[in-house]
Amino acid sequence: MFKIIRAEFLAPGIKRFVIEAPRIARKQKPGQFVILRIYEEGERIPVTIENSDPERGTVNIVVQAAGKTTELLNTLNTGDQILDVVGPLGKPSEIAKYGTVVVVGGGVGTAMAYPTAAALKRAGNRVISIVGARNKELVILEPEMRAVSDAVMITTDDGSYADKGFVTDKLRQLIQNGTRIDLVVAVGPIVMMKAIAEMTRKENIHTVVSLNPIMIDGTGMCGGCRVLIDGKSEFACVDGPEFDAHRVDFAVLVQRNSMYRDAEQRSLAEFHRCRSEAVTRDLEHAAAAVSAGPQGEQP
Amino acid sequence: MSPTAKKSVNPLPMKERMKVPRQVMPEQPAEERAHNFTEVNLGYSAELAQQEAARCLECAKPTCTENCPVGVKVKEFVELIVVGDFLGAAAKIREDNVLPAVTGRVCPQEDHCEGKCLLSKKVKPLGIGYLERFVADYEKRMGTHVVPSVPPTGKKIAVVGSGPSGLTVAGDLVQKGHKVRVFEALHELGGVLVYGIPEFRLPKQIIREQLDYMREMGVEFETDVVVGRTVTIDDLMGEEGYDAVYVGTGAGLPQFMNIPGEHFNGVYSANEFLTRINLMKAYKFPTYDEPMLDLQGKDVAVIGGGNTALDAIRSALRLGARKAYVIYRRSDAEMPARAEEVHHARQEGIDFQMLTAPVEFLSDGKGWLTGARCVRMELGEPDASGRRRPVPMQGSEFDLPLSVAVIAIGTSANPIVQSTTPGLGTNKRGYIQASEETQRTTRKGVFAGGDIVTGSATVILAMGAGRRAAKSIHEYLTTGEW
Numbered sequence: 001m002f003k004i005i006r007a008e009f010l011a012p013g014i015k016r017f018v019i020e021a022p023r024i025a026r027k028q029k030p031g032q033f034v035i036l037r038i039y040e041e042g043e044r045i046p047v048t049i050e051n052s053d054p055e056r057g058t059v060n061i062v063v064q065a066a067g068k069t070t071e072l073l074n075t076l077n078t079g080d081q082i083l084d085v086v087g088p089l090g091k092p093s094e095i096a097k098y099g100t101v102v103v104v105g106g107g108v109g110t111a112m113a114y115p116t117a118a119a120l121k122r123a124g125n126r127v128i129s130i131v132g133a134r135n136k137e138l139v140i141l142e143p144e145m146r147a148v149s150d151a152v153m154i155t156t157d158d159g160s161y162a163d164k165g166f167v168t169d170k171l172r173q174l175i176q177n178g179t180r181i182d183l184v185v186a187v188g189p190i191v192m193m194k195a196i197a198e199m200t201r202k203e204n205i206h207t208v209v210s211l212n213p214i215m216i217d218g219t220g221m222c223g224g225c226r227v228l229i230d231g232k233s234e235f236a237c238v239d240g241p242e243f244d245a246h247r248v249d250f251a252v253l254v255q256r257n258s259m260y261r262d263a264e265q266r267s268l269a270e271f272h273r274c275r276s277e278a279v280t281r282d283l284e285h286a287a288a289a290v291s292a293g294p295q296g297e298q299p
Numbered sequence: 300m301s302p303t304a305k306k307s308v309n310p311l312p313m314k315e316r317m318k319v320p321r322q323v324m325p326e327q328p329a330e331e332r333a334h335n336f337t338e339v340n341l342g343y344s345a346e347l348a349q350q351e352a353a354r355c356l357e358c359a360k361p362t363c364t365e366n367c368p369v370g371v372k373v374k375e376f377v378e379l380i381v382v383g384d385f386l387g388a389a390a391k392i393r394e395d396n397v398l399p400a401v402t403g404r405v406c407p408q409e410d411h412c413e414g415k416c417l418l419s420k421k422v423k424p425l426g427i428g429y430l431e432r433f434v435a436d437y438e439k440r441m442g443t444h445v446v447p448s449v450p451p452t453g454k455k456i457a458v459v460g461s462g463p464s465g466l467t468v469a470g471d472l473v474q475k476g477h478k479v480r481v482f483e484a485l486h487e488l489g490g491v492l493v494y495g496i497p498e499f500r501l502p503k504q505i506i507r508e509q510l511d512y513m514r515e516m517g518v519e520f521e522t523d524v525v526v527g528r529t530v531t532i533d534d535l536m537g538e539e540g541y542d543a544v545y546v547g548t549g550a551g552l553p554q555f556m557n558i559p560g561e562h563f564n565g566v567y568s569a570n571e572f573l574t575r576i577n578l579m580k581a582y583k584f585p586t587y588d589e590p591m592l593d594l595q596g597k598d599v600a601v602i603g604g605g606n607t608a609l610d611a612i613r614s615a616l617r618l619g620a621r622k623a624y625v626i627y628r629r630s631d632a633e634m635p636a637r638a639e640e641v642h643h644a645r646q647e648g649i650d651f652q653m654l655t656a657p658v659e660f661l662s663d664g665k666g667w668l669t670g671a672r673c674v675r676m677e678l679g680e681p682d683a684s685g686r687r688r689p690v691p692m693q694g695s696e697f698d699l700p701l702s703v704a705v706i707a708i709g710t711s712a713n714p715i716v717q718s719t720t721p722g723l724g725t726n727k728r729g730y731i732q733a734s735e736e737t738q739r740t741t742r743k744g745v746f747a748g749g750d751i752v753t754g755s756a757t758v759i760l761a762m763g764a765g766r767r768a769a770k771s772i773h774e775y776l777t778t779g780e781w
Contacts, residue, residue: 043588069588220715233557238715260592
């Protein structure tokens with residue numbers, strides 16, 4: 001059992017949990033992730049590590065509600081327990097002094113990009129961060145990213161905050177301005193990473209993306225997380241999750257991630273139905289309690 | 300190997316013993332069991348067990364024990380069955396084997412004890428596996444077993460992996476008075492016994508019981524620890540103060556065939572397919588959250604001819620597959636799966652496409668599997684493995700419609716421990732180098748055994764390595780000599 005020390009929403013549907021996990025906290029490096037399982041019948045899902053505190057023995061994870069497990073996770077609060085948390089998994093980001101590095105975080109991917117940006121900054125790089133979100137409310141970790149970047153550019157799809165547009169627009173601007181870029185690190189939705197890979201391929205800029213395929217054990221045993229890299233199967237959990245963006249077959253990643261879409265939707269719908277029934281039940285209870293009047297006052 | 304002249308407890312005259320037929324293992328009818336996950340073999344009754352035990356020829360030099368990787372004293376435990384001391388028989392087995400209920404079910408006895416049974420020269424060998432299973436189950440039913448108590452030595456051993464070899468090391472060393480802690484990467488203990496072998500061959504309850512027994516003996520367990528990631532071997536031997544470490548991390552990365560279409564939705568590795576079913580209970584979706592593709596009324600094939608392949612396809616059948624094929628590129632004679640499993644699978648209606656290999660997977664154009672293009676093979680000259688090499692037959696291509704294909708052609712070394720442990724030598728295939736005699740690695744205080752040393756093998760061979768390792772770890776901890 002892993003105890004939740006603190007839980008807070010960073011944005012609607014995106015929650016940060018500080019979890020007591022001393023072993024993981026001591027080992028975690030940027031680019032790595034954990035796999036968790038909430039309860040006995042639960043599935044194992046990979047989750048982003050945003051930061052960790054080895055002294056306190058805590059790990060921060062960031063979760064965006066997208067399916068049953070993540071929605072359920074986001075109902076947990078301080079003091080609750082998570083049944084299993086295992087990690088840190090995957091190879092850490094390759095941190096070195098490259099020169100100028102552009103770190104791109106799209107949506108909740110910013111949480112994964114943040115520790116890598118911080119480590120790259122500590123390694124002496126000039127870090128330009130581009131953070132993108134659908135709208136103002138979904139921009140996360142802006143102060144954290146500012147603290148570890150030489151410059152931060154923010155885009156929102158609807159223009160409700162900072163510049164209207166996509167992260168790729170900002171990257172294109174940097175390239176067109178003649179900014180010398182030695183490395184691009186991009187973490188976010190697959191379409192975003194693919195668009196960035198296509199853009200930097202033309203410019204011959206080394207680009208690293210962090211992939212999030214379907215995964216079970218996370219230790220190389222099951223092979224469920226295989227991704228096509230230069231036409232060959234590699235395992236995101238032991239060979240990745242970071243890969244050279246120019247070698248990744250994004251179309252296959254999209255296709256494989258759709259494998260259980262029907263089941264996922266069914267699971268989520270079931271979960272919503274159960275919850276609304278529970279809420280209705282609670283409301284009926286409350287209504288019954290109100291109509292019955294305060295207990296103990298009836299003669 | 301000649302029958303002993305010593306006075307026997309067995310009332311049956313020696314010459315009569317060959318005349319008693321091998322007692323048949325009662326099993327669930329094939330048509331019934333093809334639709335459920337309940338165990339296929341039902342186990343001997345006490346009567347059947349005693350009748351079978353009476354067949355033992357009591358060889359002066361028992362080749363059965365010599366050929367057992369863990370050295371179970373077969374003749375002695377069988378004698379105890381003859382006289383009706385079933386608990387004594389169980390205790391006798393436990394002297395050498397900490398998992399008798401497991402090996403009684405999944406050990407390929409035909410390659411070990413039973414394969415060398417003197418009876419088998421004339422008639423069917425003694426049912427040693429069935430007898431082992433009987434006494435282990437009897438002991439469980441009685442709810443009494445002896446937990447040996449030994450004075451503590453003050454030494455601490457970390458065991459990496461809770462599969463058959465790790466559990467054997469832990470069981471043997473705790474009985475020597477050492478403190479043992481087992482680290483497991485998954486959320487459940489048992490390694491391949493829980494994620495790999497299906498319920499109908501090895502009920503999970505059996506493993507839970509064996510683990511409870513080990514806990515009673517004092518073995519400690521910690522799940523959710525990936526050694527090499529969560530903690531390193533250096534950490535274990537350094538700040539965590541372990542005197543020795545045993546690495547039994549098991550079979551590694553599943554191998555794929557590298558043929559076109561292997562990434563289509565519907566193509567699984569056997570490890571993933573079996574893990575979803577056995578460990579994650581995906582077939583109970585949506586009660587359990589982990590999904591898997593619905594196999595009801597679908598055509599499913601497994602590629603490969605080992606026990607894992609059969610476990611996968613027989614699971615698919617039980618989950619409602621309409622057609623369930625085994626596609627194997629050689630012939631029956633070369634098939635590595637246990638004869639009993641092949642027999643059971645045939646009874647259940649598995650369609651064996653022998654001397655056949657897929658060359659390409661086919662899809663609907665949207666990334667979903669629709670079939671496999673296969674070729675027929677013929678056997679040529681023996682290859683490096685000594686088995687006749689399959690050669691594709693010209694013009695034999697055909698398409699087999701499939702919704703799900705499961706690839707069960709073996710595994711390669713998992714690199715996590717090796718790549719995070721300086722000084723730990725590996726062979727050219729990436730497996731950990733360890734002495735065949737002592738299981739010592741190139742790193743002082745670190746021992747290794749099982750599939751992470753040999754590549755994919757069997758439960759009993761992994762347990763054999765565990766036994767040797769436990770013996771040499773004990774020696775090392777006693778003498779301090781490396």
